[in-house]
Amino acid sequence: MFHEAPGGSGAWWGWVIGSLVVSAVFLALLQLIPQRFRRYVILAITFLGGLYFALEFFLPTHAMPTPQDPKAEGNFLTPYLVPFGNVATVIGAWTVGVGVLNLCQVHGRRLTRGGSNVIYSFAFFVSMIAMLVFGLLKDVNKTFTDIYDLLFMHGLNTLDATMFSIIAFYIVSAAYRAFRVRSAEATLLLITAVIVMLGQVAVGQMLTSAIPKDSMLAFLRIEGIRNWVLTIINAAATRAIGFGLGIGGLAVALRIWLGLERGSYFE
Amino acid sequence: MEHANLMVQILLPLFSVIIIAAILVARRKNLFIRRIQGLTAIDEAIGRATEMGRPMLCSIGLQGLTVPTLQALAITSYIVRNSARFGTRAIVPVAAPEILPVAQEAVREAYTGEGYPEQYNADDVRFLSGRQFAFAASVSGILVRERVAATFYFGTFFAEALIFAETGNQVGAIQVAGTPSTSQIPFFIAACDYVIIGDEFYAASAYLSREPTLLGSLVGQDIAKGVLIALVVVGAALASLAPVLGQAFVKFFTG
Amino acid sequence: MNILTLLQNLDRRWLYALLLLTVTVPFFLKIRLPVTVSPPTQKLYDKIESMPEGSFVLFGVDWGPGTRGENGAQTEVMMRHLMQRKIRFALLAFAPEPSVLCQNIAVKLQKEYNETHPEYGVQEGVTWVNWGYKVDQVNILKALVRDVPATVSADVHNHTIADLPVMKGIHSAKDISLILNVNPTASYQAYIQFVQGPYKIPMGLAPTAVMAPETYTYLDSGQLVGMLNGLQGAIEYEQLLGVIGRATVDSNSLSFAHLLIISLILLGNIAMLLERSQRARAGGAR
Numbered sequence: 001m002f003h004e005a006p007g008g009s010g011a012w013w014g015w016v017i018g019s020l021v022v023s024a025v026f027l028a029l030l031q032l033i034p035q036r037f038r039r040y041v042i043l044a045i046t047f048l049g050g051l052y053f054a055l056e057f058f059l060p061t062h063a064m065p066t067p068q069d070p071k072a073e074g075n076f077l078t079p080y081l082v083p084f085g086n087v088a089t090v091i092g093a094w095t096v097g098v099g100v101l102n103l104c105q106v107h108g109r110r111l112t113r114g115g116s117n118v119i120y121s122f123a124f125f126v127s128m129i130a131m132l133v134f135g136l137l138k139d140v141n142k143t144f145t146d147i148y149d150l151l152f153m154h155g156l157n158t159l160d161a162t163m164f165s166i167i168a169f170y171i172v173s174a175a176y177r178a179f180r181v182r183s184a185e186a187t188l189l190l191i192t193a194v195i196v197m198l199g200q201v202a203v204g205q206m207l208t209s210a211i212p213k214d215s216m217l218a219f220l221r222i223e224g225i226r227n228w229v230l231t232i233i234n235a236a237a238t239r240a241i242g243f244g245l246g247i248g249g250l251a252v253a254l255r256i257w258l259g260l261e262r263g264s265y266f267e
Numbered sequence: 268m269e270h271a272n273l274m275v276q277i278l279l280p281l282f283s284v285i286i287i288a289a290i291l292v293a294r295r296k297n298l299f300i301r302r303i304q305g306l307t308a309i310d311e312a313i314g315r316a317t318e319m320g321r322p323m324l325c326s327i328g329l330q331g332l333t334v335p336t337l338q339a340l341a342i343t344s345y346i347v348r349n350s351a352r353f354g355t356r357a358i359v360p361v362a363a364p365e366i367l368p369v370a371q372e373a374v375r376e377a378y379t380g381e382g383y384p385e386q387y388n389a390d391d392v393r394f395l396s397g398r399q400f401a402f403a404a405s406v407s408g409i410l411v412r413e414r415v416a417a418t419f420y421f422g423t424f425f426a427e428a429l430i431f432a433e434t435g436n437q438v439g440a441i442q443v444a445g446t447p448s449t450s451q452i453p454f455f456i457a458a459c460d461y462v463i464i465g466d467e468f469y470a471a472s473a474y475l476s477r478e479p480t481l482l483g484s485l486v487g488q489d490i491a492k493g494v495l496i497a498l499v500v501v502g503a504a505l506a507s508l509a510p511v512l513g514q515a516f517v518k519f520f521t522g
Numbered sequence: 523m524n525i526l527t528l529l530q531n532l533d534r535r536w537l538y539a540l541l542l543l544t545v546t547v548p549f550f551l552k553i554r555l556p557v558t559v560s561p562p563t564q565k566l567y568d569k570i571e572s573m574p575e576g577s578f579v580l581f582g583v584d585w586g587p588g589t590r591g592e593n594g595a596q597t598e599v600m601m602r603h604l605m606q607r608k609i610r611f612a613l614l615a616f617a618p619e620p621s622v623l624c625q626n627i628a629v630k631l632q633k634e635y636n637e638t639h640p641e642y643g644v645q646e647g648v649t650w651v652n653w654g655y656k657v658d659q660v661n662i663l664k665a666l667v668r669d670v671p672a673t674v675s676a677d678v679h680n681h682t683i684a685d686l687p688v689m690k691g692i693h694s695a696k697d698i699s700l701i702l703n704v705n706p707t708a709s710y711q712a713y714i715q716f717v718q719g720p721y722k723i724p725m726g727l728a729p730t731a732v733m734a735p736e737t738y739t740y741l742d743s744g745q746l747v748g749m750l751n752g753l754q755g756a757i758e759y760e761q762l763l764g765v766i767g768r769a770t771v772d773s774n775s776l777s778f779a780h781l782l783i784i785s786l787i788l789l790g791n792i793a794m795l796l797e798r799s800q801r802a803r804a805g806g807a808r
Contacts, residue, residue, distance in 0.1 A: 058279075061270050071696070072668060073270070085661040092331070092365050099364030099394040106393050117412060157587035157619060163400035164588035167426060168779070170433035171454070172541050173534040176786045177436075178457040180794055190791070194784055200731075200754050202555035203777040223558045235738040238449055241465040242739065245447045247491045248469025250279070251286050251484045252334045260290060260480055261341075269664075269720045400588050425707050426588070426732060437534075448708070449736045 043259040050257040056081055103128075131156075192229060199226025281494070286487030293483025300482060305443055305463035306474045309342075312417040312441045313350050321416035322356035326406060326431070327370065328422020328446070329399060331363035335447050339422035340366075340373050341472040342445075346419055347377040351386055358409060359392040362402045367394045403427030407434040420444040420459070421468070424451045432458035445471060526800070529793035537786065544782045548774030555777065556761070562741055563758040566726045566748025569700065570603050577699035578692050579604060579611040582713060583620040589706040589730055590623065595756040595769035596728035597704045598627050603763055605635055605644045610688050611702075613652040614674075616662070616709070621655040625678060628652065647681065651688045654678040659709060663716040667695035700747075701725040706733060714745050728755065 005011035033041055056077040064074040107121035131151055138148035181187045198204030199222040208222045218224065255261040271279065316323045325346055327339040347357045359374055361367045371392045378387040395405040407430055410418065418435040420428065420442070428444075428451040435442050436458050444455035445463035455462045463471065466488065473481035505512065559567075573579075581600075585593035604611050613628065615621040632644045643649060653674045656662045665673040670692050671684045683689050691697055701723055703710045710727055718725040724747045729737055731752025740746045750756055753776055756769035 056270075058271050058276060066668060067693075075270075082661055082665050085658070085664065089658040089661060095365035095367075097364075098367055099397065102364075102367055102394040106390050109390065120408070153622070159404075160398070160400045160586055160588040161590055163404055163430065164426060165591075167429050168545070169538045169541055170429050171457075172537050172783055172786065174429065174433055174436075174454070174457040175783055176532070176537060176790055179787045179791070181791050190787065194787070197780050197784055200751075201777040201780045202557045202757075202773060203781055205558050206555065221558075223560065227560060230735060231738055231742065234735050235742050238736045239739045241449055242736075243495055244466030244488075244492060245449075245469070247282065247488045247495070248466040249334050249447070250282060250491075251488045252338055252469055254283055254286055255290075255480070255484055256334070256337065258287075260484075261337075268715065399586075426730070450708075450733050 047257060047259065050253075052077065052080075052084065054257075100128075192233075195222060196226050196229055199223045278494075282487075282491040285490050285494070286484055289487030289490060290480050290483035293479045293486065298479075298482045298486055300470070300474055300477075300485060303463060303467050303470065303474055305445060305461040305467065306471055308441075308443050308461040309346060309419070309475070310349065312419070312443055313346065313353070313355060315441050316416040317350070317353040317355045319416040321414050322358055323350060323417040323419065324358045324360070324406070324410060324413075324415045324435075324440075325419045326360055326422065326424075327366070328420075328424055329362045329402065329427070330423045331365045332369070333423070335423045335468070336363075336366055338469060338472060340370060342421045342475065343370075343419070344373050344377045345472075345475045347374050348381050351378050351381040351383045354383075354386065356386075356388070356391065358413065358415070360395045360402070360406050360409065361393065362395060362397060362399075364394055364397065367392075399425060399427050400430075403430040406431040410434050410438055410440065414438060415440050418442045420446065420455065421471070422446060424448050426451075429454040429458060435459075526793045526797040530790050530797070532786075532790075540782060540786075541779065544778045545775045548778050549771070551774055553774065554766070554770065555773065557754070557758055557773070559758040559762060560751065560755070562746075562749040562751060563755050563762070564748075566750060567603070567759060567762045569724060569726065569747045570600075570607060570609070573607065573609055573699055575608040577609050578697060579609055579700045579702055580614060580698050580717070581611045581624075582614050582616075582701065582703040582705070582710075583624045584616055584703065584705045584707065584709055585623075586617060586619045586706075587623065591772065592730045592753045592756070593704045593706055593728065594623065594627065595753055595767065595772065596750050596759075597624055598631065599756050599759045599763065599765075599767055599769060600702055600704070600726075600728065600750075601628060601631055601650075602765060602767070603759070605631060605642055605649065606639075606763070608642060608649065609699075611650050612674075612688070612692075613650070613654075615653075615655050616657070616659040618655045621652060621678060625652050647677075648687045651683070651686055652678045653683070659712050660716065663712055667717055667721060670694060670697075695721040695723060698723055702728070704728040706730045708733070708736075710737075714740065718745060726750075 005015055030041070056075065059075040059077065061073040061075050061078075064072050064078065066072050103124065107124045110118055110121040111125070134144055134148040134151055137144045139145065179186075179190050179193065181190060198207065205221075205223050208220060211217050211221050213221070219228075252261070268275070313323065323346070325343045327343055328336055330336050343357075343359060347359075350357055357374070359370055361370050371389065374392050375384070375387045378384055396402045409415070410431060411434065415435065415438060418431075418440045420432065421444070424446050425448065428446070428448070432442060432444065432455055442459035443461045443463075444459045445468040446452065446455065447465075447468050449465075452462065452464055469488070470485050472478075473485040581604075583593075583597060585597075601611070613621070613624050615624065628646070628650055632646060632650075635642045635644045646652075654677060656674070662673060671689070674683050676682055677686065695717055698717075698721075701713055701718055703713050703725065705727065706729065710729065713725060717723060725745065726748045727737055727740070727746050728750040729752070731754065734749065734751040734755075737746065737749060741749055750759060753769055753772060756767075757773045757776075760767045760770050
């Protein structure tokens with residue numbers, strides 16, 4: 001059922017146009033469903049989609065060797081796993097336009113209404129159009145390639161790095177404000193944080209570097225204490241939180257899959 | 268793993284049965300849930316924004332249609348419903364385009380459900396950017412320009428969490444956060460007023476709505492965690508006895 | 523406002539100015555402080571050191587310009603080690619930027635080694651390849667483990683993968699000796715779930731320092747053979763390799779910035795405790 005057609009060939013175009021037509025017909029049919037039945041259609045599609053992946057995961061596997069992977073295993077649903085996964089990717093790709101459309105609507109309204117923040121909406125349109133134009137034309141000639149590099153590599157990427165760098169400043173002010181000895185737990189947190197931070201860097205490690213690594217007191221070396229905190233205490237706590245999050249995620253996924261979820265969006 | 272091994276084939280259906288059974292029991296009995304301070308503070312934060320006459324910001328995280336995002340949307344719906352009757356404006360920035368129509372629908376339904384459909388403003392539920400730091404810069408800009416009085420960060424966050432949490436602190440907003448992203452919890456604790464940790468995030472919808480199905484699911488989760496704890500204790504004992512029992516016995520459980 | 527209250531409530535602009543100085547001035551200091559190599563870094567180094575020449579490494583790079591300070595240094599130092607050991611590697615990215623950024627790093631190292639150590643024989647297409655940017659991490663990894671040439675049909679220069687000498691004998695996950703992933707987010711878990719776990723391929727991880735604490739569980743369980751903990755991990759790795767790279771140059775700034783944060787925290791707490799005792803004495807005196 002799923003096989004590749006050579007790109008640009010007649011069969012390929014046939015598949016693309018056929019898929020578009022079928023999708024349009026399917027969407028039109030979905031629109032015709034009366035409002036009161038739409039929830040049941042959504043529940044049915046959600047259930048069937050989840051059922052496929054659950055069955056593929058749980059059903060017993062047997063040897064399904066390929067020339068490239070003689071020891072491959074799977075069940076009768078496994079060959080369809082990647083194509084069905086691609087369906088989700090393609091549907092997700094359609095939504096990229098939704099985001100851009102929404103941005104244009106919001107900022108377009110701001111431009112027409114005016115106001116104090118209109119300059120930001122103007123900047124949005126200028127930068128979006130510039131990236132779009134030079135992104136599409138970047139391979140036309142060297143000038144366009146250079147402008148594209150200037151905008152992407154030296155503009156956008158540098159701004160990304162700048163925003164990440166702000167975190168360093170913010171962590172200084174947040175740590176200075178938050179790490180106060182107000183209770184026993186806060187004191188313990190502060191001491192642990194200081195030990196881990198000192199054990200992390202060369203200057204901190206120098207504080208206990210006089211203790212020989214093979215002596216009886218080597219456990220007092222600050223990097224050793226730091227490793228112990230990270231691998232024993234931190235790992236245990238992270239694992240415990242991970243268990244809780246895993247079970248919680250399973251519960252929410254189960255509720256959504258079986259249509260048991262409640263809340264204003266799900267009713 | 269690509270397919271379930273024996274332990275997963277036993278444990279996952281077992282936990283699922285426990286959760287579903289608890290849901291069925293909860294529909295007939297009242298179940299207790301302990302106080303979670305971070306979630307109780309949501310109403311306090313809404314009240315503060317209403318008193319100050321300034322808007323709130325509800326961020327649902329960076330990911331698209333995933334379980335944490337849908338959970339964050341459920342919490343956001345609760346916040347919007349509660350703020351609707353006071354006329355407090357809620358701004359909901361979105362980072363993933365596929366979640367935008369879902370978020371718009373959820374917020375519109377929340378206002379309509381409370382009888383205030385006219386309060387829904389399409390411009391307040393908007394896509395900002397799919398790029399992590401562009402989104403952070405946008406949210407920070409909104410916090411400063413709109414002089415937000417209360418912020419709610421529920422969902423999956425990464426490094427950008429501290430950027431808008433600290434900006435919110437600088438504008439004097441009361442901040443409530445909850446995320447399954449373990450690495451960001453310390454930053455939220457440093458910058459926010461209330462933080463819910465770990466699986467309290469998944470308990471939030473049950474806690475806020477007190478819906479029997481959700482409460483039952485929460486009790487089921489706790490029973491499943493009890494089973495896991497028992498397995499950890501048994502596993503630790505078996506691993507300690509491995510020299511006596513033999514490695515094959517331990518390997519049966521570790522796969 | 524007395525001095526103790528002032529010390530507890532320093533204007534954040536002073537804090538930012540201090541941080542700016544603390545980070546920039548050490549760049550001009552020529553001192554190199556030795557660091558103790560942590561066990562996760564040592565394990566990763568030992569693993570790569572023990573691999574035979576000609577082994578193949580899947581080098582996942584998922585970082586962007588925002589985390590270039592940490593992840594760029596980690597990528598560079600691990601690439602150095604692979605090139606020195608004559609181990610083949612393929613770069614794989616699930617975002618557009620890392621593909622370009624890591625290509626630049628690899629080309630720079632190739633040029634450097636061809637001038638200083640031609641015996642390493644570093645050459646794109648022969649000892650390393652850039653598979654480029656792929657969309658949808660989960661589906662690509664699931665397909666990749668079964669059939670590499672079909673999933674990654676061409677490299678970033680549109681050369682057919684199957685024709686490249688570097689890809690000789692690489693058909694599926696069974697032919698991959700090691701996975702390395704440089705990642706500032708939690709998407710490394712997809713590598714563990716779909717590649718490392720099912721096929722029991724050793725995996726090394728280089729997360730940012732923020733993400734590192736939650737990865738210790740994977741180290742403990744043996745799913746990761748080693749890890750570079752942020753920029754400090756890269757510094758330790760450079761020390762093991764005996765090179766002075768970008769991480770070592772940044773190490774002074776890292777050290778002094780940590781000291782600044784600790785000093786400010788202690789300053790605020792000492793001022794708070796002194797003020798409390800002052801108030802207690804004043805209250806007792808009345």
